[in-house]
Amino acid sequence: MSVTRKDVEHIAKLAKLEFTEEEKETFTHQLNDILAYMEQLNRLDTEKVEPLSHVIELSNVFREDEVKRGLKTEEALKNAPSKNEKFFKVPKVIGDT
């Protein structure tokens, strides 16, 4: 499996990132190197191995569904790049495809 420049463009789009032509070139090479290194896992037969997603085997962790005090509006808005008194402000959404 090798990564093409077109793949890099596709992945960048999925990740909401953009790159210069030069950066795309570098990334294509670097991703290929790294992925080629990762290919070594294919030497292992893992047909019957159960995937491990969590190292301390926890089942569902539940808590009471209680109403608790959260952040106040002004606290939640404190780090906003753009806001009015009550809301986060973002560019127009409707009509955006």
Add this chain to the structure above:
Amino acid sequence: MRTYDSIQTDLSAGVATCESITQEYLGAIEKGRHLNAMISVFAERALEQARTVDQKLAAGSAGPLAGMVVSIKDVICVKDEKVTCGSKMLEDFVSLYDATVVERLKAADAIIIGKNNMDEFAMGSSTENSAFGRVKLPHDPERVPGGSSGGSAVAVRAGMSTTSLGTDTGGSIRQPAAFTGVVGLKPTYGRVSRYGLVAFASSFDCIGPFGLNTKDVARVLQAIAGHDPQDSTSAHVPVPDYLQSLTKDVRGLRIGIPREYFAEGLADEIREALEKHIDRLRDNGAVIEEVSLPHTEYTIATYYILATAEASSNLARFDGARYGYRAKGIQDLSEMYTKSRSEGFGPEVKRRIMLGTYVLSAGYYDAYYRKGQKVRRLIQEDFLKAFRSVDCLITPTTPSTAFKAGEKSGDPLQMYLSDIYTTSANLAGIPGISIPCGTDHDGLPIGLQILGKQFDEPTILRVSDFLESTFEEGSGN
């Protein structure tokens, strides 16, 4: 540079106050500015906190860490202070609450002095990837202190704080501890709450302490360990008395030496330094046994698949909408996301998001991500099997001592390979500690790593403390 024992002695003899001690550390921070280990310093707040602790000491009501001065990696929240994660993305972000670890340190009357520089979003092995400039190794400023918790390691090494908190996702506490010659502990996954830690790879991330000796690291762990209802991944496992485990007695302890960690690629001087320590353990009644962890060669590949996948998902929250950097002059929402992320993140973070997005994308998920999860189980089973015959393992922390700045930054794969002995503990969720065990021909520190069973921090702390005591008496090396 002083340990907490020396602080306690001076406090009880009345020759120092928490305030004067805090002033000493502020002086060292000023003196060590060129090392770039700190992103922010809370001088006024720290002095105010110190005066409060002095009053408590006078009243006989002070907590167990009274007068210990702590610095915090800038990926952990301290209320009303910035948490930048070493990134332009969060350059101006102010924390709304204390992380649980910070709350617990404050409750124990430790004094929080400031925040440590780090690789951006904890991604890196050299602390060269900070938006606020690289951190320098005190022994040789041309070299790196390791990473990603390079600032936290240097802060302790250069006497800017008694101890510090770092984070370890693939070795980010142990590798810088080795490079700078301090003690660094990565606890068991789930031992320490991560509430208030900015997430990188959630199935790996651990918070842990740095200190000049094992005792100080044990003290900090004592304060921060234990279940937290705010973090559902924190474990319901009782917290033992860690100081009590420092018995200076290793008789009958079974210690495994995994042969794969001493294979090709390890510097001779590191091998020799470790062998001396292993001999000391044997001479003092420990049973040394060679063991095998056959999937060791697959750890880096597995780690970088899974950790980047998790990172690409965790870092999706940085979209320029609610907090963080927002690009200027944007027309629509999609452009806001793309431009804010592209301008706000540095190159290594983007590389990992790209890699993680790729391994999770349609058509590649099974080949990489799922495969990685399966190999992760094989790696964990290697450890479970080894721990049936031994109580802990000794390995080198790193294959080489501190490298030069710029040496590996152009080749990401080479940089990733510097984590070769540390990522396994994160893959298996076990605790690991790195302690200084000598220096190489350039006078650069060598680190020895002790790995233990899940939640068995007492054993690795016991071995670490024992080696430290024999090392001090031992010889000039």
